[in-house]
Amino acid sequence: MHVKFFSLTLLVGSVFATGCTSSSPPVASSVDSSNNPYLVSSEPSGAIPVGTARETVTDKQDVTLIGHIGGSQKPFVDGMAAFTIVDPKVAYCGAAEGCPTPWDYCCEQNEVKQNIATIKVVDSNGTTVAQSAKELLGVKELSLVVVQGNAQRDEAGNLTLLATKVFLKGQAK
């Protein structure tokens, strides 16, 4: 009886675990990282989730963040290497739910507010690279990225990262 109950709990648990979010193992970017000064082939260490970073990171602090690209219908800035990422703990709609834009986290808008950061990929002068992040890094919506750079905070609590290194850790299906 206990075995049956345990099995059922495991089964239900696994269904819930896979229902909302699905992540996949690391994937190779479509862009060649050997010729790209911003894209790295090995994962930077010490990455912290966006939500934690918003609570702990101070202005001008070097930090490594991890998150899914998303937070709105259009998370990328056209013509500039900039985008928003959301803490991996925030669930987005699964493929089975039929949502055409799961990266906008439409069901978790309140959660997103406290778990979002803006990433600006900058050159050695600190200027945002004038090329779409999709082309520059080979990333897309819901890509799981690890980004390293210098944090900018403002009085409203917004977190922006001037990123110099980006690692593509995975891509949600």
Next chain:
Amino acid sequence: MFRSRLLPWDYAVRNLMRRPTRTVLTLGALAVVVLLILVVVGFIRGLESSLAVSGDSHAVLVYSVTAEDNIENSAIAARTPALLTASLPGIQKRYGVSYVSPELYLGTRVKTSETVLSGLGLVRGVTPVAPMVRRGVRLLAGNWPKPGEVIVGRLAVSKLGCESNSLSVGSQIEFENRRWRISGTFAAGGGSFESEIWCQLPDLQQVLKRQDLSLVALILKPGFNPAEVNLFCKQRTDLELQSIAETEYYASLQKHYKPMRLLAWFVVLLVSGAGIFAGLNVMYGAVAGRVRELATLQAIGYRRRAILVSLVQEGMLLSATGALIAAAIAVPAVNGVAVRFTMGAFVLRIDTVALLFGGGIGLLLGILGAIPPAIKVLRGPVAQSLKAI
């Protein structure tokens, strides 16, 4: 030498005069077909032009990220214009005034003094900076609105479905439980603003008991990248803003109305098809009664090709005349007629493209209507055709 000659041009013309009733009826049918085509193409051209001229290539709209693609649903903080002005160095300035227009926009019931029922109107609360940003807007009559006053676009009459004199300067309208005096009328170069009613922003905020805005429209200096505005919106996640170039916004509306445009083109196709079948029917009748005449022409030495060309000339002459009559009716009677639609109103445009299309279809009707019956008649043996009744 004789065998290679075509029939004289006036032979085709005289033939049309031989049966005046039939010719006039055919001409009428062709003119109606081309007129219908002109009306539908004029509708498509009007809709496209209205959306195309509504966007300014230097203007950027900033609105709520939760509004998705519908600016009407947007609500943003009242401090947004000040934040944008302070944060974006690329905003155009003149004599110290930034080209930043805060606006409150809504669709609401508007009642004119002469109507019992109210129509759905589009009201925009603006500041005196609005004409600097909405550069196509021109006052046609009257003055810029003072408190308690509005200016109305020249197509607002169509949008509200009321008499034109009820929106004249000095008249009164009512919306949001308040009466407003019309202080002026304006045009916007055929853009979508022409179907709107504009009043002072504080006035509208007061009657709506709202302090927020729908959007901020701004003009960037030449060479400044609109992506910088988008980047600002992404960085200020607390404000929940998004931006879009105004031309891009209206291009997205064009996509929104694509099914309607496709349907209109389908109607053009159907009307053209019906016109071709009507033309075929008429020409079959006309040619069938002339079997002996056409056989006689062959007997005296005219080649089938020459007779075919003459019949096509007849058809084209008739259809070209029909197209000209249709154009002569459409340009004064249809061009400029206002049509109401969800976003406001636009005018039917019988422009060069519409005329070219209508004329082309008209000529095609003449050619396609004449060739099959002519081939059928000319294919028969001359000796047998000479005895035809």
